[in-house]
Amino acid sequence: MASGHESDDPTAEIMEATYRALCEHGYPETSISKIADEFEKSQSLLYYHYEDKEDLLEDFLRYLLDQLEAELDEIDEDDPVQRLSAVLDRLFPRDIDDEGIRFRRAILEIRSQAPYHDVYQEQFKRSDDLILAEIVDAIEDGIDSGAFRAVNSQQTAEFIYSTAYGGIELGVTLEDEDSLERSRVAIDDYIDSHLRMYA
C-alpha cells in the first residue's frame, strides 16, 4: 500500500489513515480515535461512517483485497518462473523494508483474531484463495510450456503459500530480518529444485 501521498477520495484517505495507525500502534492498541489522529480531514466523517474499530477494519480488509487483486492483475510476465516470483513478491518481497514488516505484523495480528470475527475470516479466506489461484495458474502455465515438471499444481501452490506465510510469521514476530531473507531464498530454491524442469 502506498502511504505518504494524499488522495482526494475520502474512503481511500480513511484507509490510508487506518494503515498508518496499524503500522504504528499494532492491532490491539489501534482505536477509532488513533485512526482519527492520522486522518487529516473532518474526523466526524470517520465517526459517522464507523461504529467501532472492528467495523472499520472490515472495510480495511476489503480495501486491501481490492488492492491485492489490482496488483495481481498488473503482473505481466511471460516466463513462468518470473510470473510465480512476481506473485510471491506481492506477498513476501525480497529485502522487505521496515514499513513492510510493520504492515505484516498488523496483518498477522488481525488474522489471529479471524476466528472471532466472521468478516475478518471471510476476507482472509478470499485473499488466500486469490493468491492461491494465481500461484496455481503460474504453475500450470509453466507445466504447459514445459518449464515446470508435471507436479500437482494445487498441492504445490498450497505448499509454497504455507511456507511463505510461515516464513513471514516466524520472521516478523521475532523481528528477524535475516530469517525473513533466508525464508524467501529457501522458497526460491524450492521452486528451482522442485518445480523447474532442468534444475
Add this chain to the structure above:
Amino acid sequence: MASGHESDDPTAEIMEATYRALCEHGYPETSISKIADEFEKSQSLLYYHYEDKEDLLEDFLRYLLDQLEAELDEIDEDDPVQRLSAVLDRLFPRDIDDEGIRFRRAILEIRSQAPYHDVYQEQFKRSDDLILAEIVDAIEDGIDSGAFRAVNSQQTAEFIYSTAYGGIELGVTLEDEDSLERSRVAIDDYIDSHLRMYA
C-alpha cells in the same frame, strides 16, 4: 498439554487454568479474573503471584517451553524418518483435534503480540530454536545413516518448520480442518520426495 486432570502443584494448576481460559476465550479476552474462574484453589494465590495477564502469560510461555523440551526429550525413534515425524507431531499433529486447534489459535494470538513484549518474543525464539535444533539433528542423523540425501540441514529444517507454521496459521485462523490435514500431508510428501534417499 494434558488438561482435565488435577495436579497438586499450585504452579501447574495455575498453568492448567491459564491453558483452559486461553482455549476458551482467546488471548485478548483472557483476563486474570477469567483465569481465576478456571482455578479451583484460592484465587488470592493467583492475584498474589501475578500483577497482570502479561505477567502470568510470561510464566505460561516458560511452562510450555519446559513441557515442549520434556516432550522432545521423550522421543526415542531410531529411524530418521520416524524421528523427524515424531518431532513434527509435537508441533503439528495429524488429525489435530478441536482442543489442539483452540490451543494453537491462542498461541498464534500470543505470538502476534510478541513484537510488543520482549519476554514473549524471547520465549518464542527459544521454542523455535529448540524445535529447529531437533529437526536439524534428525536430518543429520538421517544423512549420516544414508537414509536422507546430503541436504543443507539448517536450511531444510527452517524450510520444514516455516511450512508447518504457515500451514497451522492458515488452517487454524480459517478453522479449516481439511486445510490442516492437507498441509501436514504436504510436509510428509516433501520429506519423502526431497529428503529420503530412495524416494
